[in-house]
Amino acid sequence: MDRTVTLLLGITLTFASSWLGLVFAPYVQMNNVQPIKGTTDDGVEEMYPRPLEGEAAYGREVYIANGCMYCHSQQIRSEHFGNGADIKRNWGVRRTVQRDYIYEKPILLGTMRTGPDLANVARRWSGQGGKDWNHLHLYAPRMMMPGSLMPSFAFLYEKRRITGEPSADALKLQGEWAPEPGYEIVPTPQAKALVEYLSVLDHNRIMLPEAQE
Amino acid sequence: MADFIVYATVLGSIVFFGGAAILAMAWSFRNGQFENFHKSSRSIFDADEPVGRVTDRFPDAPRSHGTKNSSSEASHRS
Amino acid sequence: MAASTVVNGLTSPNVSNADAGALAEEQCRAAKERAAIDSASRLPALAWLAGATFWLLWASFFGLVTSIKMHIPWFDVRVIMELGIISTLLSVPLMVLIARSKNLSLDAKIGFCTFAFVAAAALWLVLRTWVFDIRWSEHGGAWQTFGRTRMTHLSLIGYGWGTQAGIAGILWLVPRLSRTPLIYPNALIAAAAIWNVGIFAGVIGILAGLGTSVEWLDFPPFVPPFLIVSLAIVAAWGIVTFTRRQESHVYVTLWYCFGAMFWMPWLYTVAVIINIYSPATGVVQSACNWWFAHNVLGLWLTPIGVGAAYYIIPKVIGRPVYSYYLSIIGFWSLALFYSWAGMHHLIGGPIPPWMVSASTVGSMMMFIPVIAVGVNHHMTMLGHMGQLRYSPSLRFVVFGAITYTAVSAQGAIEALREFSEVAHFTNYTVGHAHLGAYGFFTMIMFGVFYYMVPRLTGQEWASSRLIRLHFWLCSVGIVIYFTSLSISGWFEGRQMNNPDYPFIQKMSNELPWLICRSIGGAMMSLGHVAWAILFVLNICGVGSRREGPTFFREKTSAEVEAELNGSTATPAEVALASR
Ligand code: HEM
Ligand code: HEM
Numbered sequence A: 001m002d003r004t005v006t007l008l009l010g011i012t013l014t015f016a017s018s019w020l021g022l023v024f025a026p027y028v029q030m031n032n033v034q035p036i037k038g039t040t041d042d043g044v045e046e047m048y049p050r051p052l053e054g055e056a057a058y059g060r061e062v063y064i065a066n067g068c069m070y071c072h073s074q075q076i077r078s079e080h081f082g083n084g085a086d087i088k089r090n091w092g093v094r095r096t097v098q099r100d101y102i103y104e105k106p107i108l109l110g111t112m113r114t115g116p117d118l119a120n121v122a123r124r125w126s127g128q129g130g131k132d133w134n135h136l137h138l139y140a141p142r143m144m145m146p147g148s149l150m151p152s153f154a155f156l157y158e159k160r161r162i163t164g165e166p167s168a169d170a171l172k173l174q175g176e177w178a179p180e181p182g183y184e185i186v187p188t189p190q191a192k193a194l195v196e197y198l199s200v201l202d203h204n205r206i207m208l209p210e211a212q213e
Numbered sequence B: 001m002a003d004f005i006v007y008a009t010v011l012g013s014i015v016f017f018g019g020a021a022i023l024a025m026a027w028s029f030r031n032g033q034f035e036n037f038h039k040s041s042r043s044i045f046d047a048d049e050p051v052g053r054v055t056d057r058f059p060d061a062p063r064s065h066g067t068k069n070s071s072s073e074a075s076h077r078s
Numbered sequence C: 001m002a003a004s005t006v007v008n009g010l011t012s013p014n015v016s017n018a019d020a021g022a023l024a025e026e027q028c029r030a031a032k033e034r035a036a037i038d039s040a041s042r043l044p045a046l047a048w049l050a051g052a053t054f055w056l057l058w059a060s061f062f063g064l065v066t067s068i069k070m071h072i073p074w075f076d077v078r079v080i081m082e083l084g085i086i087s088t089l090l091s092v093p094l095m096v097l098i099a100r101s102k103n104l105s106l107d108a109k110i111g112f113c114t115f116a117f118v119a120a121a122a123l124w125l126v127l128r129t130w131v132f133d134i135r136w137s138e139h140g141g142a143w144q145t146f147g148r149t150r151m152t153h154l155s156l157i158g159y160g161w162g163t164q165a166g167i168a169g170i171l172w173l174v175p176r177l178s179r180t181p182l183i184y185p186n187a188l189i190a191a192a193a194i195w196n197v198g199i200f201a202g203v204i205g206i207l208a209g210l211g212t213s214v215e216w217l218d219f220p221p222f223v224p225p226f227l228i229v230s231l232a233i234v235a236a237w238g239i240v241t242f243t244r245r246q247e248s249h250v251y252v253t254l255w256y257c258f259g260a261m262f263w264m265p266w267l268y269t270v271a272v273i274i275n276i277y278s279p280a281t282g283v284v285q286s287a288c289n290w291w292f293a294h295n296v297l298g299l300w301l302t303p304i305g306v307g308a309a310y311y312i313i314p315k316v317i318g319r320p321v322y323s324y325y326l327s328i329i330g331f332w333s334l335a336l337f338y339s340w341a342g343m344h345h346l347i348g349g350p351i352p353p354w355m356v357s358a359s360t361v362g363s364m365m366m367f368i369p370v371i372a373v374g375v376n377h378h379m380t381m382l383g384h385m386g387q388l389r390y391s392p393s394l395r396f397v398v399f400g401a402i403t404y405t406a407v408s409a410q411g412a413i414e415a416l417r418e419f420s421e422v423a424h425f426t427n428y429t430v431g432h433a434h435l436g437a438y439g440f441f442t443m444i445m446f447g448v449f450y451y452m453v454p455r456l457t458g459q460e461w462a463s464s465r466l467i468r469l470h471f472w473l474c475s476v477g478i479v480i481y482f483t484s485l486s487i488s489g490w491f492e493g494r495q496m497n498n499p500d501y502p503f504i505q506k507m508s509n510e511l512p513w514l515i516c517r518s519i520g521g522a523m524m525s526l527g528h529v530a531w532a533i534l535f536v537l538n539i540c541g542v543g544s545r546r547e548g549p550t551f552f553r554e555k556t557s558a559e560v561e562a563e564l565n566g567s568t569a570t571p572a573e574v575a576l577a578s579r
Helices: A002-030 A054-065 A082-088 A127-139 A189-200 B002-030 B037-042 C002-007 C017-071 C077-100 C106-131 C146-178 C185-210 C224-243 C252-277 C283-317 C324-338 C341-346 C353-365 C367-381 C385-389 C392-414 C417-423 C427-457 C464-496 C503-539 C557-564 C571-577
Strands: A036-039 A045-048 A157-161 A183-187
Touching (some): A054 A189, A127 A157, C017 C427, C106 C464, C146 C185, C146 C252, C185 C224, C283 C427, C324 C353, C353 C367, C385 C392, C392 C417, C392 C427, C427 C503
Antiparallel strands (some): A036 A045, A157 A183
């Protein structure tokens, strides 16, 4: 009987230990990671990371609702992993680490790369030009990237009859994607928010000490 | 607050479920579940469906097949 | 008839008459007892199974849609829906005529009905394209975008089909193995109702854009309470049943079922809290998410599947399991190691390396239970492979058991860093996922149901041909599905790891394999339709009510007695009446 109890305790504790090990320990280790001060590429000093606000935060919700995560990951792996291709492909300049994600609820690491990683997509499509590209790409992926397997998110846009001046934010669509004359395609607030999110999506803003390899 | 919830969930479930698991295993040892394997393995059979009796077949198979365990007996489509 | 056939199957040919009488008595008692237990499980188990079958069809539909959208991104679901609705409307009158016909066999009826439907679909396709020139407004709708159909597919697979199928199996297996009739049937039926309301609300929620994008927990936040309440009812029932059991030996299947019923509510509740209601910081969520998602597979679906195989294989071929000792080792080592393995989904990710290492070790240790289970299942079958030709449930279950060994070996290798560098983030994982969740779990559950349902309803399966069709569509379908994605995934990984290889090129290389996947998936979905037809026919009592009892065995004296009394009651009913 005594030996059995010891054995029992042993086995049960090992089992509960996975709990401690895989949920509780990381919790203790990582739950209190804080933002730190650093310098961006442009030489600006700021706290990093910062929680998303306003339109970008709303854009993240659009991203979640439409399951972009199921084709796009948001993590850059080490230069010693998988031939370092994540960085060599210019998806990021350094690997991402725990601190990069502390404000993300829910976190969107992703498990599939049907499309490219988006952890730092703002670096590739920046400024107004980048935003315009993103709008066109979301509306008509195959216009921007022939053969793309990304679905069109045209439902985030609105087709309107042009009354008076064409809107400033109407998409500059060409060929088969252009609406019939007299009409224009404009982004809904959801599309604007989503593109705003993509244009600030940058997990490599600051070189973190712990990400150095 | 969020901290508290997580701690409570984690510790609470370890106590609760861990405790239950300990009880379950203690019981199973005391109860002799780790002995007498021969009998245990036969506990799913009974007089009506004894060892040696085949208990499933396609509905269109000849009835004879439901009784005795032999694979050479019939030869229908599969 | 009675004495001679009744003794048949028991070993000794020279029992005296008195012994034979006692045996017949004992046999009759055993049959009655089992029939009474089965009949007490009937409604709850069938209620969960009906839900499972319903959602299986929808899950397959959304899986197929998701799959097609991957190679035809502009594919519009409304076209299929329109086609389905119109062809149903066109063909139903014909089907009614066919079903009413007196001189057709059931198989012929099913065949003609199918033909009527296909013909109607073809007719409408021609009409809509060339005569009416129907076009849907250009851009699908938000509800049918890839991300949402994928969330719907996985949620329906995990909770609509997998969990409900598992519970249906449990509700039949546990009372049988405990030798005690199921209690509180109404609570369990209510649990099924609550569960299905939750699933329904969840699907609508995801399609409406409320999905959470947390893999395996995609349902909107208002759904988990339904599921938790329902799981709690089932778990409480499990505990009460365990304390009431009449069988002193706890057969290994019971171990697995109780383990599963105990782990799942725990896992789910904790995961929902840490991921949905009060999300922890950053990657702690990922750790918890994959601890959970992995354990849904390993400590919920797997134990049910493996446990059921431990029952069905010996029971069908009438041979005790090869080594009971091994089976106990297998159970406890599964409990021990599987829960540690979850982080292998995050290899290379931004989590502390020690966690990944721990999971890689856990994954490797999984070879112990996998080998224990594999040796046991396969050695039990050894020398009885011929039975596969005669028993539908054995066929499905053995297919699943073999796949279990294969998928686990594959998984352990995927958990190695060097392998994951290539296979992670590609369709290779999706291939493995289907080999496991489909080839192993789903196939075993089909096998269980082919054995279980006739014993619950007292009704024979309507058509052997349809069962065979189901088996071949599903097994060939999953082989195509798995092979094409594994090949594709491997190349994807290699090409993505080569920084000079254009991404867009990698993408177009996938195309032919994705199309193969749709073909395999379509076959599987058709197989599911065959299953649903069989199930509905059985529930409705359509089809050959075979002469004699439908319990796949010779009559027992109880039934003979009943027949002498002029009743045609099934053994279940006889036993009930005599209670
Ligand atoms: C020893 C046994 C097993 C091991 C070590 C194992 C290992 C793995 C690994 C490493 C992955 C992640 C691959 C990646 O993302 O790169 C994975 C994914 C998966 N495995 Fe297994 N596997 C095992 C058995 C099973 C079984 C029995 C099932 C089915 C019930 C299963 C179902 C899945 C599913 C569904 C996924 C995909 C999860 C997702 O991304 O949503 N595995 N497995
Ligand atoms: C009962 C049967 C099925 C089960 C148990 C099942 C299970 C799963 C699982 C676990 C995943 C998640 C994979 C991952 O994240 O790695 C998944 C995804 C998927 N399944 Fe299924 N599935 C079933 C039937 C089907 C069918 C019939 C199709 C039709 C082709 C299908 C198509 C898909 C697709 C396209 C995905 C998304 C993969 C991606 O995001 O790249 N599934 N399924």
